[in-house]
Each structure stands twice: as C-alpha cells, then as structure tokens.
Amino acid sequence: MANKEKKQLQFLWEGKDKSGNNSKGRICADSISKAKTALRQQGITPKKVHRESSFTLFDKKKAAVKPVDIAFFTRQMSTMMKAGVPLLQGLEIVANGVEKDKLREMILGIRNDVNGGSDFSQALSKYPDYFDALFCNLVQAGEHSGALETMLDRIATYKEKLESLKAKIKKAMTYPAAVLVVGILVSAILLVKVVPQFETIFKGFGADLPAFTRLVVQLSEFAQDWWLIGLAASIGAGLAFAKAKKRSQKFADSVDRTMLKVPVIGSILHQASIARFARTLATTFAAGVPLVDALDSAAGASGNVVYRNAILQIKNGVSTGQSLQSATVITGVFPNMATQMIAIGEEAGSLDMMLSKIADFYEEAVDNAVDNLSDLLEPLIMVVLGVLVGGLVIAMYLPIFQLGSAV
Structure with missing residues (x-):
C-alpha cells in the first residue's frame, strides 16, 4: 500500500528579504525546519517561524471547496x-x-x-x-x-x-420559498402558542363564539396535537424529494420540465439555460475546440434536461452537415433572436463573439427578471403576513368586540 502523503502545516514567519527589508507572511511545509529551508530558497532570512493556530470558533478553514x-x-x-x-x-x-x-x-x-x-x-x-x-x-x-x-x-x-448566473437563479428560487416558510412559521407559532391563551378566556364567556373564531380555535387544537408529526412529515418529504432527485434521473428530468412551466420562475430558467448554452459554446469554440465537442460541453452545462436534449439534438444535426443556426431552429426551444444572431455569427465568421453577445443579453435578462421578482414579492410578503397575522388577531378579538357591544 502506498504511503499517504504527509499533510502540510501552515506557518507564520517574519524575516528579511533579499533587499534587507522586513517581511512576513505564511508558508506551508511539513515542519518548521522545512519551512525555514523553503524560505531561504526564496531568498528570505527567517527570524521567527511558528505554526499558525488552527482553532477558531467558526472554523472556515475546514469548509468545503465551492x-x-x-x-x-x-x-x-x-x-x-x-x-x-x-x-x-x-x-x-x-x-x-x-x-x-x-x-x-x-x-x-x-x-x-x-x-x-x-x-x-x-x-x-x-x-x-x-x-x-x-x-x-x-x-x-x-x-x-x-x-x-x-x-x-x-x-x-x-x-x-456561470457562478453569477447560478447565484441569481438561486435567489429567484429562494425568495418565494422564504415567503411561504415565514408565513407558515408565523401562523404555526400563533396557533400553537397564542390562540390557546385566548381560548381559556373564551371559555369563561359562557356564550357561543363567532364561526370564524371557532374555526381558528379548531385549527389551533389540531396544530397542538399534530405539529410534531407535521414537522417530521415536512422534513421527511423534503429529504425524500432531494434523495429521489439525486438518485433517479427520470424524476430529476420531470422536475426540470415542471419548473420550466412555473410562472415567472420558468421564464427565468429558460433565459438562464440559453445564457449557459451560449456562454459555454462561446468559450469552448473560441478556444479552438471543434464545434461538435463544444456542443457536448454546452449540453452538460445547460442545467436543464429540456435544453440538454435540445443541444444534443443540435449536435447530431451539426454532425450530419447542418448549420448551427438551422439545427438550433429545429429544436423549437431557442427564441428567434438567439437563432438569428447565431446565423449572423456564422455568416460573418465571428460565431464566438456573437455567442458571447447572446450570453450577455440573456444574463442581463435574468438579472432584471430576478430584480423584478424581488420587487414584486416585497409587497406580497406584507400582504401574506398581514392576512395571516391580521386574520388570526381578528378571530381572537372578535368575541371580545361582540361582548363589548352587548354590554
């Protein structure tokens, strides 16, 4: 069995450089002696060399490489x-x-x-x-x-x-989910913790409660009895969904197709896939990679099964002698503007430059769509929380208002 490579340590050093100026920094080595040797080889005369402390309360050094x-x-x-x-x-x-x-x-x-x-x-x-x-x-x-x-x-x-585009898509997907989660959490806390306090007060009234209040009380009783099971079921469903998407390509593909049909989000995903296709193809083609091989790379980077299959279809068309523009049109998933710009790039002999412009255009479109979505959701958050919290508050105070009017 081959010996495992010895893990290198990090050392802080202070010393003088070739010009005699004071200098300091970090260096990685197996030991202090090897660290000093490496510094001398770099023309540095070490004065102090000590191992850097590895303890931190929230250790970012051991974090995964992203x-x-x-x-x-x-x-x-x-x-x-x-x-x-x-x-x-x-x-x-x-x-x-x-x-x-x-x-x-x-x-x-x-x-x-x-x-x-x-x-x-x-x-x-x-x-x-x-x-x-x-x-x-x-x-x-x-x-x-x-x-x-x-x-x-x-x-x-x-x-x-590519990473900037991924961050924008993540933002677009996370924001609506955050609104939903916040609304559910606020409602659950009110139903489990706040409503029961009012319920004890209502029992002393000796009068029938309004229908709306009775509904909220029943929901509160249900939430108190089943909240733990509901939480476990929600976590289990989330984990099962993630596991199924990771293990079953067929399930992951169906999720991809469904997401493209979601209002607003689907449009952003369409534009993001076109941007990825154009950016990858522009980079690889400009590097001298043959177009057929470049299309293979673009298919893998598309991020959605619909576009992956479409790009592989384009690859087959190009392999049989079709132009990139005509093969792109046949798929039926790329907009006219993109296909026309590809045609111009092919005719002018500047396909990589034109693909870069397509990528820039759709990346900007994704950026604008995400910003618009954020602007749209901000008032929506207020409305959702206002309806949920305001509805529960009204339901709790309605009997008190009725009692006051009766007096």
Whole structure:
C-alpha cells in the first residue's frame, strides 16, 4: 500500500528579504525546519517561524471547496501568469494566500504534480470533483497553443459568469420559498402558542363564539396535537424529494420540465439555460475546440434536461452537415433572436463573439427578471403576513368586540 502523503502545516514567519527589508507572511511545509529551508530558497532570512493556530470558533478553514473558490483560483492564476510569474511559483503564492485547508492542500498537490513533470491539465484532472473535463480540456488547449495565461483568463471569466448566473437563479428560487416558510412559521407559532391563551378566556364567556373564531380555535387544537408529526412529515418529504432527485434521473428530468412551466420562475430558467448554452459554446469554440465537442460541453452545462436534449439534438444535426443556426431552429426551444444572431455569427465568421453577445443579453435578462421578482414579492410578503397575522388577531378579538357591544 502506498504511503499517504504527509499533510502540510501552515506557518507564520517574519524575516528579511533579499533587499534587507522586513517581511512576513505564511508558508506551508511539513515542519518548521522545512519551512525555514523553503524560505531561504526564496531568498528570505527567517527570524521567527511558528505554526499558525488552527482553532477558531467558526472554523472556515475546514469548509468545503465551492465552485466560486475554483473561479477565484482560476482568476488568480490568470493574473499571476499575465504578470510573468512562473506556474510553479504562482501556485505556491496562491496556496499560501487561501484560507480553506482543503483548497490549499489541493493547490499544493497540483503544484507537486507539476513540479514532478505532469502537465498542468493532467494535475488538475486528478481532482474531477472541482475541475471537470471541460476545464481540463481548455487548460490543455492553452498549454498546447502556448497561451495558457490567455486561456486561464477565458476560463476565469466563464466560471465567474456561470457562478453569477447560478447565484441569481438561486435567489429567484429562494425568495418565494422564504415567503411561504415565514408565513407558515408565523401562523404555526400563533396557533400553537397564542390562540390557546385566548381560548381559556373564551371559555369563561359562557356564550357561543363567532364561526370564524371557532374555526381558528379548531385549527389551533389540531396544530397542538399534530405539529410534531407535521414537522417530521415536512422534513421527511423534503429529504425524500432531494434523495429521489439525486438518485433517479427520470424524476430529476420531470422536475426540470415542471419548473420550466412555473410562472415567472420558468421564464427565468429558460433565459438562464440559453445564457449557459451560449456562454459555454462561446468559450469552448473560441478556444479552438471543434464545434461538435463544444456542443457536448454546452449540453452538460445547460442545467436543464429540456435544453440538454435540445443541444444534443443540435449536435447530431451539426454532425450530419447542418448549420448551427438551422439545427438550433429545429429544436423549437431557442427564441428567434438567439437563432438569428447565431446565423449572423456564422455568416460573418465571428460565431464566438456573437455567442458571447447572446450570453450577455440573456444574463442581463435574468438579472432584471430576478430584480423584478424581488420587487414584486416585497409587497406580497406584507400582504401574506398581514392576512395571516391580521386574520388570526381578528378571530381572537372578535368575541371580545361582540361582548363589548352587548354590554
């Protein structure tokens, strides 16, 4: 069995650089002695080297590596290489600057592989959870063309645009759910905690309660008896839904199709899928990837089964000699504006530029739609909460008002 690679530690150091100026920073190494050796190799005379404390109340260092971290890493590497920093040194500098342990270990692992003779793309491919085939293929294309820094810049832009789009979609999906959850929680608290207090008062009236009040009291009794089961059922249903969507492709596809039909949300998802298709295709095609292979990547990045199937249909059409524009029209899911711009790009020989403009247009459309949805939901939240809370309050005080009028 191969020995596990020893986990590198992080050390804080203070010392003097080659010019004799005081300097300080972080460095990763297996031990203090190796940290000092590494600093001397960099032309730094270390004075103080000590291990950085790993204790924090909310430890962000152990947090999982997210796609936004990969986008930031790519942007940093692009900036380093454009500034003339060698690849190995750039990886070392970026690794020393990140906070998350997992991300740092991964970058240092990539650096070690490159230092051992592997291509950058080969080193990245060892971490498929973070660097997919598209990412590695684009880096490989950049290495072969001798323009790795330019390719990293394109990839960074692509990842940043994609993550920004995902954040907008998440916002659009989360806001309505938040309104619903807040309304349910407020109603549940009132029914379980507040209404019973009024119910004890009503029993001393010795008179029939109004129908609306009786309904609310019955709902309160039901909520007190079944709230725990209802909560467990809701959590169970949520977990079952997530598990079914993850394990059953057929179920996940049906959810995708259904979401596209939801008012407002469906329109945002349509526009987001078109933006992803155009952005991915523009990036890969501009990198010199053959159109058929680029369409494969675009299908995987579309984010919805309807568009994934449509793009694969386009790929089959292009493979048999159809133009991209005519193959896109046949699918019936892409708007006329997008197909016409694709046709112009093909005729002018600037397809990648035209696809980028399509992506920019639909990304802006998603941004505007999400902002409009937020503006629409803000008064809706007030109305929903006002009806729920106001209705319960009226139901509770109605008997008191009737009693006062009778007196």
